[in-house]
Amino acid sequence: MAGKVFNFTLCLVCLCLFCVHITHFQAEASQNTQDIKATVSVSDCGKCHEDVVFTLSTKGKAHQALCGDCHKGHPPEDVGIIPLCSQCHNEESDHFRLEGCMTCHVNPHAPLEIQLTRDMTKPCVSCHGEQMEQLQKYPSIHTILACTACHTYHGQIQPCTNCHLPHSDTMKDDSCTVCHQAHMPLEIRYGDSILSEDCGSCHKDEYKQMTTNTSKHRIVSCISCHSDTHGNIPECKKCHGLPHAEKIHSRYKTCGECHGLAHNLDATAASTNIFVKDRK
Ligand code: HEC
Ligand code: HEC
Ligand code: HEC
Numbered sequence: 001m002a003g004k005v006f007n008f009t010l011c012l013v014c015l016c017l018f019c020v021h022i023t024h025f026q027a028e029a030s031q032n033t034q035d036i037k038a039t040v041s042v043s044d045c046g047k048c049h050e051d052v053v054f055t056l057s058t059k060g061k062a063h064q065a066l067c068g069d070c071h072k073g074h075p076p077e078d079v080g081i082i083p084l085c086s087q088c089h090n091e092e093s094d095h096f097r098l099e100g101c102m103t104c105h106v107n108p109h110a111p112l113e114i115q116l117t118r119d120m121t122k123p124c125v126s127c128h129g130e131q132m133e134q135l136q137k138y139p140s141i142h143t144i145l146a147c148t149a150c151h152t153y154h155g156q157i158q159p160c161t162n163c164h165l166p167h168s169d170t171m172k173d174d175s176c177t178v179c180h181q182a183h184m185p186l187e188i189r190y191g192d193s194i195l196s197e198d199c200g201s202c203h204k205d206e207y208k209q210m211t212t213n214t215s216k217h218r219i220v221s222c223i224s225c226h227s228d229t230h231g232n233i234p235e236c237k238k239c240h241g242l243p244h245a246e247k248i249h250s251r252y253k254t255c256g257e258c259h260g261l262a263h264n265l266d267a268t269a270a271s272t273n274i275f276v277k278d279r280k
């Protein structure tokens with residue numbers, strides 16, 4: 001009988017040991033295969049990785065809440081807990097086909113902190129195709145510069161005058177893009193806001209002539225006559241029509257025969273006599 005009791009006790013001890021073992025094994029399995037949160041929760045990470053948690057909470061942007069999605073487990077039990085970007089960013093896009101995500105996104109805990117090097121063009125075009133199109137359609141020396149020669153950090157806009165001198169002392173540093181476009185700098189565009197003084201930076205004689213005579217043209221801006229494209233010469237009738245008697249206009253091929261230069265009208269002096277002749 002005593003032997004039976006002994007056996008039964010032994011059995012019970014065995015069973016208990018077995019149970020304990022099972023529970024322990026299950027606990028271990030869940031720790032290894034499921035999720036480190038079971039033992040070290042994300043709220044614990046900061047106890048040892050204060051800097052990372054701080055960065056993530058201040059600059060983590062969309063990555064902020066993804067700690068456990070990126071790092072599954074923890075060394076030494078778990079190895080290879082550093083995720084690949086492509087694990088999540090795997091949609092079809094030119095941008096996600098680039099190599100070396102972390103050459104620009106240098107810190108996954110601050111994903112929008114982007115570092116650029118001096119010679120980048122191709123990766124920029126994965127998003128800014130339009131700028132590249134302009135640079136190629138209108139070749140200039142800017143076309144052979146890397147994007148990051150001018151944009152040294154993402155979103156930076158440098159003033160043109162960091163690299164060029166204005167055309168004259170009177171020209172303002174921020175006036176350049178009124179006439180030039182950064183990605184097609186030789187295509188001079190004509191807006192309404194161009195100052196005559198700025199045309200005068202290069203056309204000094206014309207500017208002087210225009211501003212020092214007494215005719216009413218002196219108040220007309222350069223671009224209201226020379227409109228649309230650089231070098232365009234206007235016809236007088238664009239603004240005046242044909243103001244005189246038809247006989248006069250058919251006899252004289254150009255208005256200038258009587259009025260002289262557009263920049264220095266000399267109407268009365270040049271033509272009084274002719275008018276007298278015409279009236280006869
Ligand atoms: C008790 C301190 C401690 C806690 C808590 C802790 N870590 Fe660590 N962690 C370390 C140490 C120490 C290392 C360096 C271990 C090594 O290099 O083997 C490390 C390394 C890492 C690494 C780098 C692994 C690699 O392969 O380079 C990552 C990622 C990491 N921890 C994430 C976490 C996350 C996520 C948490 C919270 C869930 C966390 N840690 C909680 C101490 C801790
Ligand atoms: C979007 C994914 C992602 C998230 C979210 C993320 N990490 Fe990381 N983490 C990485 C990558 C990728 C690296 C490797 C960085 C490298 O190679 O320079 C890394 C590296 C680390 C390292 C080792 C290098 C270092 O910077 O000290 C630690 C520690 C770490 N992470 C902790 C954490 C903790 C703690 C959290 C959450 C509170 C977290 N990470 C959230 C992707 C992530
Ligand atoms: C565990 C999944 C995961 C991993 C791994 C991961 N990301 Fe993300 N990331 C996301 C999610 C989710 C978003 C928000 C939605 C989106 O933009 O696709 C995001 C957003 C971003 C953003 C935009 C942030 C914002 O707030 O607008 C950048 C940049 C980024 N990730 C870069 C990276 C880089 C670089 C890596 C590799 C070092 C990486 N991610 C790894 C999940 C991940």
Ligand code: HEC
Pocket residue numbers: 085086089095096097098099100101102103104105112114120123124154
């Ligand atoms: C040449 C630098 C560069 C490289 C290389 C690069 N990125 Fe980016 N990435 C950027 C810039 C710049 C932005 C725009 C940030 C902004 O909107 O302010 C960006 C934005 C993002 C965004 C958020 C916007 C979006 O389109 O969803 C994600 C996600 C992203 N990158 C992931 C990646 C991944 C993944 C890789 C590698 C396959 C990668 N990046 C390679 C520079 C780079």
Ligand code: HEC
Pocket residue numbers: 095116120123124125126127128147148151154155156157
């Ligand atoms: C993933 C897409 C993406 C990539 C890659 C990218 N950008 Fe951007 N970029 C954007 C977005 C979106 C904006 C507008 C939002 C902002 O200002 O962050 C922007 C804004 C800019 C601006 C400022 C525009 C303004 O009106 O102020 C410049 C300049 C610029 N990017 C240049 C670059 C250069 C140079 C590169 C290559 C190193 C690059 N970008 C790579 C998406 C991208």
Ligand code: HEC
Pocket residue numbers: 139140141142149150158159160161162163164176177180181182185186
């Ligand atoms: C980071 C420097 C840099 C910036 C910023 C810059 N340029 Fe240039 N640009 C150059 C270089 C280098 C050349 C070629 C040498 C030269 O003509 O000075 C050039 C040439 C030019 C040319 C002549 C192009 C040709 O093919 O003959 C024009 C016009 C021009 N730039 C206008 C501008 C304007 C307008 C801006 C501002 C919107 C600007 N640049 C901003 C560097 C720059």
Ligand code: HEC
Pocket residue numbers: 121124125128131132135142143145146147148149150151157158159160177182183
């Ligand atoms: C010579 C210098 C220079 C080069 C090279 C250059 N940019 Fe720019 N970029 C500028 C300047 C200056 C502006 C601001 C223009 C303005 O204010 O009108 C600008 C504006 C931008 C903008 C804002 C939107 C726009 O079109 O005005 C984006 C985006 C941009 N550049 C992307 C690029 C990309 C991508 C490349 C390479 C393919 C590139 N840039 C090459 C000087 C440059």
Ligand code: HEC
Pocket residue numbers: 160161164165166167171172173174175176177178179180188194195198199230
């Ligand atoms: C009133 C219009 C106008 C303004 C404003 C203007 N430019 Fe120009 N720029 C021109 C014209 C027109 C040319 C072309 C002349 C030619 O055909 O040789 C030119 C040519 C250039 C060139 C090519 C080299 C040269 O000197 O001929 C550079 C560089 C340049 N401009 C830079 C600038 C910068 C920088 C600014 C702003 C400080 C600026 N421009 C403002 C009209 C303008």
Ligand code: HEC
Pocket residue numbers: 167194198199200201202203222223226230231232233
């Ligand atoms: C950077 C110097 C520069 C600036 C600024 C400039 N021009 Fe010119 N312009 C020139 C040069 C050089 C020529 C002659 C070469 C050519 O025909 O392209 C010229 C030619 C002209 C011609 C044609 C002359 C002819 O004989 O056919 C007119 C008209 C003219 N410019 C008007 C203007 C007006 C108006 C402005 C202001 C909006 C202006 N220019 C700004 C340099 C400049």
Ligand code: HEC
Pocket residue numbers: 196199200203206207210217220221222223224225226233234235236256260261262263
């Ligand atoms: C009322 C219209 C008008 C205004 C204002 C005007 N121009 Fe002219 N410009 C002309 C006409 C017309 C010609 C062709 C020659 C002529 O008929 O006098 C011309 C010719 C030119 C030429 C070619 C060279 C020459 O002298 O023949 C240049 C350069 C020029 N203008 C620059 C300017 C500049 C710079 C301004 C502003 C300071 C200006 N123009 C204002 C009408 C105008």
Ligand code: HEC
Pocket residue numbers: 214215216217220224225234235236237238239240255256259261262265267
């Ligand atoms: C962009 C429009 C424009 C063009 C082109 C133009 N003019 Fe004028 N012109 C004017 C304006 C404005 C006045 C002043 C009208 C007023 O105040 O009554 C004027 C006045 C005149 C006057 C009277 C001058 C005075 O001092 O009393 C004459 C003459 C004249 N223009 C001749 C010409 C001739 C000739 C041409 C061609 C070479 C020409 N205009 C081209 C706009 C123009």
Ligand code: HEC
Pocket residue numbers: 236237240241242243244248249252254255256257258259267268271272274275
């Ligand atoms: C045969 C010489 C002659 C020709 C050709 C000529 N004009 Fe005149 N124009 C004059 C004289 C003279 C006056 C001054 C008349 C007056 O003060 O009553 C005048 C006056 C003007 C005035 C000022 C009118 C006002 O009421 O103040 C304009 C504008 C004008 N001309 C435009 C033109 C235009 C445009 C052409 C060419 C299509 C042209 N003229 C051709 C001789 C001429």
